[in-house]
Amino acid sequence: MFIDSISIKVQGGRGGNGCMSFRREKYVPLGGPDGGCGGAGGNVVLEADERYQTLHDFNYQRHYTAKRGQHGKSANMTGRTGEDLVLKVPPGTLVRDVATGELLADMVENGQRFVVAAGGRGGRGNLCFQSANNKAPRRADDGQEGEYREIELELKLLADVGIAGLPNAGKSTLISRISSARPKIADYPFTTLVPQLGVVKVSDYQSMVVADIPGLIRGASEGVGLGHQFLKHIERTSLILHLVDLATDEYDIEEAYSIVDEELRAYGDELARKHRIVVGTKTDSCQDSDRLQKIRKLAEENGFDIIFISSITGDNLDALVRLAWEKLCDIRGIHEVQ
Numbered sequence: 001m002f003i004d005s006i007s008i009k010v011q012g013g014r015g016g017n018g019c020m021s022f023r024r025e026k027y028v029p030l031g032g033p034d035g036g037c038g039g040a041g042g043n044v045v046l047e048a049d050e051r052y053q054t055l056h057d058f059n060y061q062r063h064y065t066a067k068r069g070q071h072g073k074s075a076n077m078t079g080r081t082g083e084d085l086v087l088k089v090p091p092g093t094l095v096r097d098v099a100t101g102e103l104l105a106d107m108v109e110n111g112q113r114f115v116v117a118a119g120g121r122g123g124r125g126n127l128c129f130q131s132a133n134n135k136a137p138r139r140a141d142d143g144q145e146g147e148y149r150e151i152e153l154e155l156k157l158l159a160d161v162g163i164a165g166l167p168n169a170g171k172s173t174l175i176s177r178i179s180s181a182r183p184k185i186a187d188y189p190f191t192t193l194v195p196q197l198g199v200v201k202v203s204d205y206q207s208m209v210v211a212d213i214p215g216l217i218r219g220a221s222e223g224v225g226l227g228h229q230f231l232k233h234i235e236r237t238s239l240i241l242h243l244v245d246l247a248t249d250e251y252d253i254e255e256a257y258s259i260v261d262e263e264l265r266a267y268g269d270e271l272a273r274k275h276r277i278v279v280g281t282k283t284d285s286c287q288d289s290d291r292l293q294k295i296r297k298l299a300e301e302n303g304f305d306i307i308f309i310s311s312i313t314g315d316n317l318d319a320l321v322r323l324a325w326e327k328l329c330d331i332r333g334i335h336e337v338q
């Protein structure tokens with residue numbers, strides 16, 4: 001199951017109570033107070049971990065509380081601090097406070113940590129209250145409650161390149177050929193039900209992450225089909241590969257192009273403004289070279305790059321990877337060292 005939005009409740013551990021105690025030893029009359037402080041409660045910490053790709057695990061448990069701090073003890077012993085509770089989230093997870101709607105964190109980097117609910121402070125033991133006026137205080141504080149929050153986790157996958165197209169355009173086949181991802185591929189629409197990430201190796205030390213999302217159909221941006229809810233996963237990419245099937249008779253080629261084009265634009269400015277490479281797919285079984293001309297014209301009119309590939313024969317796949325990489329470097333202002 002692919003879960004990309006969920007709300008959970010988190011609570012820091014309670015602080016341990018302070019101790020009220022007096023030193024009682026043989027030959028030490030009026031030994032004075034010796035109650036130690038309570039330990040602080042543990043924090044609930046979110047940590048981005050690239051081994052996770054969905055928020056699925058949170059589906060089973062919605063309430064998380066970190067460990068409480070130990071109480072203080074006599075002989076001025078401070079209670080042990082409660083252990084932090086670390087919750088792993090996939091990189092790309094946005095964290096919002098449900099009550100205020102405030103964006104608390106964007107967990108972008110692998111390993112990034114964020115304390116989402118701090119543990120309560122430990123209470124002071126009676127030793128802390130000793131003063132010149134009060135040599136034998138009978139006061140010790142209780143530990144404080146940990147912070148409580150209801151938070152919404154929303155995953156927007158982090159990928160460099162997004163793949164968009166009609167169902168059956170060959171998106172999954174492409175990602176399976178250029179990356180290590182092995183998505184399901186079949187000759188019926190909506191084979192891909194959830195986004196898939198693949199790492200494409202560009203050279204020995206360079207790679208880019210590509211996201212394959214479910215097929216878009218007309219009206220996707222208004223909620224038809226599967227596509228719309230997944231478009232957010234290409235919101236953060238720098239580049240979109242817009243795949244157009246050259247072999248199908250189901251649509252005329254201009255229509256095939258414009259359905260996806262309109263859906264991307266309708267989703268919002270962010271996607272509309274993104275650079276695109278139009279990719280004509282399945283050249284091996286394209287009967288009609290007119291289609292290539294038409295699609296080239298459309299791409300050029302819009303200022304997009306155009307390339308024709310076959311994922312079955314492998315034709316032009318290297319060139320596509322190269323082109324996508326160059327575009328990425330351009331967009332991000334990185335100058336490649338050859």
Ligand SMILES: Nc1nc2c(ncn2[C@@H]2O[C@H](COP(=O)(O)OP(=O)(O)OP(=O)(O)O)[C@@H](O)[C@H]2O)c(=O)[nH]1
Pocket residue numbers: 165166167168169170171172173174184185186187188189190191192193214215216247281282283284285309310311312313
């Ligand atoms: N001849 C030919 N067939 C291809 C090529 N690429 C993909 N196909 C076929 O097209 C069909 C659909 O491929 P998928 O990769 O599943 O398409 P998709 O775009 O991921 O489809 P959805 O996940 O349903 O949106 C499969 O039967 C593939 O074998 C190609 O380059 N040439």
Ligand SMILES: [Mg+2]
Pocket residue numbers: 171172173183184185191192214
């Ligand atoms: Mg697919």
